[in-house]
Amino acid sequence: MSAPPIRTLLVDDEVLARLALRQALAAHADVDIVGECGNAAEAQQAIQALEPDLLFLDIRMPGIDGFKLLHRLKPQALPMVVFATAYGQHALRAFDASAIDYLMKPIDQARFDQAMARVRRHWHGLHAPAAATHAHAAHLQRISVRVGEHIRVVAVDEIDWIRADGNYVQIHANGTRYLHRETLSHLLAALDPARFLRIHRGVIVNVERIREVHPLFKGGAEVVLHDGTRLDLSRRFRAGARVALGLP
Structure with a gap:
């Protein structure tokens, strides 16, 4: 049984940054973009309503930043997270927050594809057939x-x-x-x-x-x-x- 499409939410206060993510994701047919949000407050509501599997998340946004957004979410409702930001100094904190990867803007397609490979490995692990998982x-x-x-x-x-x-x-x-x-x-x-x-x-x-x-x-x-x-x-x-x- 193949894994279902990866339902993805884009969260960034910059329209061009969200467009860049869309363009980078165009090469990944197993991803379904279910929404975009321009701030963390919108994203919190969207996560509750849409239950996305993957979150591309900026860190510095007006009002609530990306880390505070994650802290507001219940652990069981937390999607897979890939940070996409212009600031490199938050990488360690991002991985402490259980992020799958940390991308720097502007988005480089080859580096983006590496991040998606990590996402996909994690996603397929979540949906591995029980018989295969327990066979040995x-x-x-x-x-x-x-x-x-x-x-x-x-x-x-x-x-x-x-x-x-x-x-x-x-x-x-x-x-x-x-x-x-x-x-x-x-x-x-x-x-x-x-x-x-x-x-x-x-x-x-x-x-x-x-x-x-x-x-x-x-x-x-x-x-x-x-x-x-x-x-x-x-x-x-x-x-x-x-x-x-x-x-x-």
Whole structure:
């Protein structure tokens, strides 16, 4: 199964800069530009409404800058991010913000294509077929997480749900939240796909903990766990949930 098109949002206060990004993206047929925004406030609303997969983001913009925009977004709603800016001094901070790449203006097509290769590798990893991912590896049974000066061993059977938090994940198990240094995509690749379901870009849930599914407007839904936790089921992952949960 091939990966779906990469739905992309362009955020830059300069019209010519957005045009340059469009021209650079014209060579990439697997990208679907879903919108443009001239400032971070517009972008925040667009991200909530459109749920883009990829964000090309300027740093210095009127009002809220690019970093502050990312801090305002929920970790599970954070798209892949490529910064495109005229200022090179923010590169380290950009990668601390889990950016996939950092491009300097004016855009160089060859360098842009390298960035898109990185984006594509990450994107294909997110959408790798479960059978291929797990064909040669046993499913993870326990996760060792650091709690203060100690190591806590958490059985995967005890996990209720997991949320992405940058280069970490928040593991929720038996009413306790553990912060574990691991990316969500790497952890998902090690878990049993028959037991753990991705319901949002940044959320995995143990299907045995799901009590109810409530349909919402615009194709989305809400998953309710046995302990009352409510989690968004993104329309992008609705098809997989329909199969796993037997939804109509």
